Amino acid sequence: MITTFAPHAKQVWFAFLDLFLPTRCLRCGEILDATVGLCHDCWQPLTFLQGPCCQCCGLPFASDIGEAGLCAACIAKAPAFAQARAALLYNDHSSPLILAFKYNDRTDAAMPFAQWMASAGHTLLERAEVIIPVPLHWTRLVKRRYNQAALLAHSLSKLSGVPNLPHGLKRIKPTPKLGRLSPSQRKRLLAGAFDISKAASAHIEGKTVLLVDDVYTTGITLEACSKILLAAGASQVLVLTLCRRLRSDVSGLQVTEPSETLTNNF
Ligand SMILES: [Zn+2]
Numbered sequence: 001m002i003t004t005f006a007p008h009a010k011q012v013w014f015a016f017l018d019l020f021l022p023t024r025c026l027r028c029g030e031i032l033d034a035t036v037g038l039c040h041d042c043w044q045p046l047t048f049l050q051g052p053c054c055q056c057c058g059l060p061f062a063s064d065i066g067e068a069g070l071c072a073a074c075i076a077k078a079p080a081f082a083q084a085r086a087a088l089l090y091n092d093h094s095s096p097l098i099l100a101f102k103y104n105d106r107t108d109a110a111m112p113f114a115q116w117m118a119s120a121g122h123t124l125l126e127r128a129e130v131i132i133p134v135p136l137h138w139t140r141l142v143k144r145r146y147n148q149a150a151l152l153a154h155s156l157s158k159l160s161g162v163p164n165l166p167h168g169l170k171r172i173k174p175t176p177k178l179g180r181l182s183p184s185q186r187k188r189l190l191a192g193a194f195d196i197s198k199a200a201s202a203h204i205e206g207k208t209v210l211l212v213d214d215v216y217t218t219g220i221t222l223e224a225c226s227k228i229l230l231a232a233g234a235s236q237v238l239v240l241t242l243c244r245r246l247r248s249d250v251s252g253l254q255v256t257e258p259s260e261t262l263t264n265n266f
């Protein structure tokens with residue numbers, strides 16, 4: 001009785017709140033009919049990454065160069081992770097969504113975002129045996145109150161049934177915001193920043209791990225986490241992120257229209 005009553009009570013409570021607190025578009029604030037959502041004008045310019053890409057790191061290509069096509073960086077040095085995919089291009093249209101999710105308590109966006117990620121990374125999810133989010137250092141977690149990558153990992157686990165290990169990785173060294181730092185500065189700061197929790201080791205050994213984060217920027221954080229997971233015995237690390245930031249040397253990206261399967265359920 002309790003398990004059936006609780007969700008019902010929750011729905012009634014949210015319906016009650018909706019009477020007084022209309023849902024607003026996350027990006028522009030326009031009042032919406034849906035319980036969560038983006039207005040048409042904010043949804044339309046988003047760029048979903050469904051076109052040709054580097055088969056390893058998922059870097060979008062302007063044209064298809066075949067199934068074995070790799071970007072220059074992956075040819076020069078293969079990443080520690082086997083494959084990475086992202087749902088959305090990080091740009092002026094998508095960044096307000098990510099920032100609201102990350103810093104402004106729009107945690108209700110986690111499930112719709114995870115649905116986009118599950119669509120973009122369905123071949124990765126099918127192979128994954130355990131999901132692990134990129135962790136925050138506890139000092140930042142206290143300040144921000146939640147880890148956006150952990151929310152995405154939790155929602156992906158609910159969607160796919162793949163077990164989630166929210167504390168599988170630990171961030172043992174606080175690092176400043178990496179946004180404006182060069183790749184070499186990032187690498188230096190992230191050295192020794194991550195570790196595996198003892199309780200998680202048994203669930204990682206011999207498993208294909210899906211590492212989850214909100215944004216793939218340079219890939220250095222994801223690389224550092226992948227190396228720790230592989231050292232702990234993971235057979236393979238796959239990476240799934242909500243957004244992908246392009247390196248400055250990439251040009252000629254084709255804008256991919258949202259597919260019919262990606263509805264505005266945000
Ligand atoms: Zn809007």
Ligand SMILES: [Zn+2]
Binds near residue numbers: 057058072073074075
């Ligand atoms: Zn690549």
